[in-house]
Amino acid sequence: MIPxxxxxxxxxxxxxxxxxxLVAATxxxxxxxxxxxxxxxxxxxxxxxxGDVDFDGSITDSRLTVEPPHDxxxxxxxxxxxAYSAGTPVAALFAVTATGGYAGPIRIxxxxxxxxxxxxxxxLEHRETPGLGDGIEASRSDWVRQFDGRSLGNPPAGGWxxxxxxxxxxxxxxxxxxxxxxIKAIRETLLYFDAQQAEIFDMPAxxxxx
Amino acid sequence: MTAGQFIERMQSGLWRENPGLVQxxxxxxxxxxxxxxxxxxxxxxxxxxxxxxxxxxxSATRRWILAEIRVPIYVLIIASLVTCTExxxxxxxxxxxxxxxxxxxxxxxxxxxxxxxxxxxSRNGIVASLxxxxxMGAGFALLLMAIGFFRELVGEGSLFAxxxxxxxxxxxxxxxxxxxxxxxxxxxxGAFFSLALAVALKNYLDDKxxxxxxx
Numbered sequence: 001m002i003p004x005x006x007x008x009x010x011x012x013x014x015x016x017x018x019x020x021x022l023v024a025a026t027x028x029x030x031x032x033x034x035x036x037x038x039x040x041x042x043x044x045x046x047x048x049x050x051g052d053v054d055f056d057g058s059i060t061d062s063r064l065t066v067e068p069p070h071d072x073x074x075x076x077x078x079x080x081x082x083a084y085s086a087g088t089p090v091a092a093l094f095a096v097t098a099t100g101g102y103a104g105p106i107r108i109x110x111x112x113x114x115x116x117x118x119x120x121x122x123x124l125e126h127r128e129t130p131g132l133g134d135g136i137e138a139s140r141s142d143w144v145r146q147f148d149g150r151s152l153g154n155p156p157a158g159g160w161x162x163x164x165x166x167x168x169x170x171x172x173x174x175x176x177x178x179x180x181x182x183i184k185a186i187r188e189t190l191l192y193f194d195a196q197q198a199e200i201f202d203m204p205a206x207x208x209x210x
Numbered sequence: 211m212t213a214g215q216f217i218e219r220m221q222s223g224l225w226r227e228n229p230g231l232v233q234x235x236x237x238x239x240x241x242x243x244x245x246x247x248x249x250x251x252x253x254x255x256x257x258x259x260x261x262x263x264x265x266x267x268x269s270a271t272r273r274w275i276l277a278e279i280r281v282p283i284y285v286l287i288i289a290s291l292v293t294c295t296e297x298x299x300x301x302x303x304x305x306x307x308x309x310x311x312x313x314x315x316x317x318x319x320x321x322x323x324x325x326x327x328x329x330x331x332s333r334n335g336i337v338a339s340l341x342x343x344x345x346m347g348a349g350f351a352l353l354l355m356a357i358g359f360f361r362e363l364v365g366e367g368s369l370f371a372x373x374x375x376x377x378x379x380x381x382x383x384x385x386x387x388x389x390x391x392x393x394x395x396x397x398x399x400g401a402f403f404s405l406a407l408a409v410a411l412k413n414y415l416d417d418k419x420x421x422x423x424x425x
Contacts, residue, residue, distance in 0.1 A: 016286055019286050034297070
């Protein structure tokens with residue numbers, strides 16, 4: 001006669017083994033699809049910020065991580081993707097963190113071409129108020145498209161603000177904190193690109209700039 | 211017999227003992243994800259799937275399980291099923307998975323599922339437990355969809371937006387009836403108001419159907 005506790009332990013072990021097998025089997029069946037989805041999702045979320053820039057190969061291969069402290073917005077590691085055409089740099093994409101939003105950090109993607117003009121801005125992740133601050137999403141309003149083609153000199157320094165603050169950019173109805181944070185982050189990214197452009201494009205993929 | 215049992219379980223899950231409306235179980239996901247119909251449908255399907263499978267597994271193993279260890283075993287079964295569901299969503303419905311986020315893994319903590327394991331599946335046969343899982347799961351899913359439908363309509367002025375999350379392909383705007391809506395409905399308080407309205411409506415209908423005994 002097996003003692004009651006041993007019987008309980010054995011049942012538990014048997015069911016644990018069964019459940020682990022079930023999870024392992026599902027994992028094996030789905031890993032490949034999940035990895036492909038992640039890659040596709042990443043590429044799909046990066047490309048809109050590059051506008052109509054032509055480049056060779058996959059944008060995700062040229063990834064760089066810039067560890068803090070850096071002069072980019074936010075205190076988190078920033079990710080840079082470089083786009084080349086026939087070996088010549090054409091544009092760079094920065095995934096940076098804008099601080100000063102209404103509800104936590106806003107992850108934004110800023111594309112800049114070699115001439116220093118913005119090719120596109122997209123919001124990757126945010127927790128701003130639905131219906132107000134979420135107008136920064138390209139799928140909800142055109143607000144974020146007003147930065148296309150802008151650069152450090154266009155508008156000049158004082159113009160990189162909301163109209164209510166005396167600048168050149170439109171606000172969002174009912175939200176000014178969120179747009180301010182985004183504008184500030186875009187300008188800081190442009191300043192960083194202006195200062196570090198040569199280093200950014202020369203770095204081999206995966207390396208870390210100074 | 212089986213057909214009668216099926217109808218009885220469905221009636222119970224969909225209306226009489228609806229997990230959300232009557233038992234008020236699983237309110238956290240119910241309130242959190244129902245900002246659109248598609249989100250409600252997605253989490254509804256995931257919960258239905260987990261609840262049905264867990265009911266069947268618990269019922270199938272009930273003879274060997276000692277009373278002392280039944281709760282860890284339920285947790286083990288439910289957690290494994292939820293992990294599998296999460297992997298399946300990530301593989302086949304990546305957009306929906308991204309939009310439901312943490313609420314898919316949190317199905318583990320949906321007390322409606324443990325409650326059905328403990329109250330029904332551990333005391334009934336496999337077929338009855340299967341029906342119970344389907345009925346309760348469908349009741350919960352329909353409530354999620356109804357609240358999602360209502361909040362999306364009032365809050366955003368649209369119906370069935372973002373269906374591409376479920377079927378893939380290009381973004382779909384759904385039926386846009388009016389541009390913008392009453393923002394409160396998609397914010398968290400709107401979820402509570404919507405649930406309260408749904409519970410009140412159910413109680414009103416029940417009262418009306420039952421002829422008043424007093425007076």
